Amino acid sequence: MGIHSELRVVRHMAFPRVTGATQAERMESLYRPTAHVYDAFREHRLLHGRRDLVGMLPTAPGSHLVDMGAGTGNNIEYLGERRRGECRRITLVDVSASMLDVARRRVERSGWDNVETVLASATDYRPHEQADIVMFSYALTMMPDWFAAVDHAHAILRPGGTIAVCDFYVSRKHPADGVRHAAWRRHLWPAWFSHNNVFLSPDHLPYLRARFSTVQVRERLAPVPYLPARVPYYLFIGTKD
Ligand SMILES: C[S@@+](CC[C@H](N)C(=O)[O-])C[C@H]1O[C@@H](n2cnc3c(N)ncnc32)[C@H](O)[C@@H]1O
Known part of the structure; x- marks a missing residue:
């Protein structure tokens, strides 16, 4: 990624202009200016664990995989040609037309029918x-x-189907399961990320555990570009009973 593109992304993240009355309008206003360079910044430097999550998906011949909030469709690259090809259908869903446009061009360029x-x-x-x-x-x-x-994911999955999530989060002050984050982490990161319309929650993991049968949970810390502290993220794989 060139220095000009990087500066543009950093400036946009430092001073995001989010406008609109609907979620689709807000996401489009956030992503339109940088959708074309989204992957270069996010892929290796901010959004960790995505390759691992895709590696954990139980794809099989004939699977229908739905990627909700798929953005530029980059995660499909991680599937590899064999696993991608044996899926019956892969659906990339997003509310941002600009992000989906990058995904559509990737699909056409790669010949993923x-x-x-x-x-x-x-x-x-x-x-x-x-x-x-x-x-x-x-x-x-x-x-x-x-x-x-x-x-909604629960409703559209077949019984025995899989939900797979990876995202930033913070723990509860007294989590029933798993890692407990220090108070500074629990306060700093939600405030920091909310500036970019990213809302870290202590409730995502407990809700996923309550709605689905847990297959795997991994809780980790990742570096954040230009900052000396690491942000928590999780991988969750669950099945619908
Ligand atoms: C941080 S990006 C992640 C994109 C991609 N999943 C990735 O891992 O790179 C979040 C995406 O969620 C999309 N999004 C936000 N709210 C949504 C909603 N209610 N329905 C569908 N997509 C949504 C945004 O437009 C954006 O493309």
């Missing part, structure tokens, strides 16, 4: 048949109705 892009909200998109896997990668924290998005 089983991958479609759908401009829709993660609370509205409905497949013709129940899906095998629904994934959210750094998307739930941007959805005001994240609980409705999780409920």
Whole structure:
């Protein structure tokens, strides 16, 4: 990534201009200026764990995989050609037309004939048949109705289907399971990220655990560009009973 593009992304993240009356308008206003350089900054430096999450997806011949808040569709690269090709259908859902435009061009360029892009909200998109896997990668924290998005994923999954999530978060002060974050982490990161319309929550993981049967949870820390502190993120794999 060139220095000019990097400065542009950093400036945009430091002084985001988020406007609009609907979530789709807000996301479009946030992403339109930098959608074309989104991958270069986020892929290796900010959004960690996505390759691992995709590696953990139980894809099988004939699977329908839905990526909610798919953005530029970069996660499909991590599937690799064999696993991508054996899926019956892969659906990339997003409310931002600019992000989805980058995804659509990636699909065309790569000749992925089983991958479609759908401009829709993660609370509205409905497949013709129940899906095998629904994934959210750094998307739930941007959805005001994240609980409705999780409920909707549950509704569109077949029994035994898989939900896969990776995102930033903070722990509860007294978590029932897993890692407990220090007070400074629990206060700093939600305040820091909310500036960019990213809302870290102590409730995402407990809600996912309550809605689905837990298969795997990994809780980790990741570096943040230009900052000396590391931010917590998790990977969650669960199944619908
Ligand atoms: C941080 S990006 C992550 C993109 C991609 N999943 C990734 O891992 O690079 C969040 C994406 O969620 C999308 N988004 C936000 N709210 C949404 C909603 N309610 N329904 C669908 N997509 C949404 C945004 O437009 C954006 O493309």
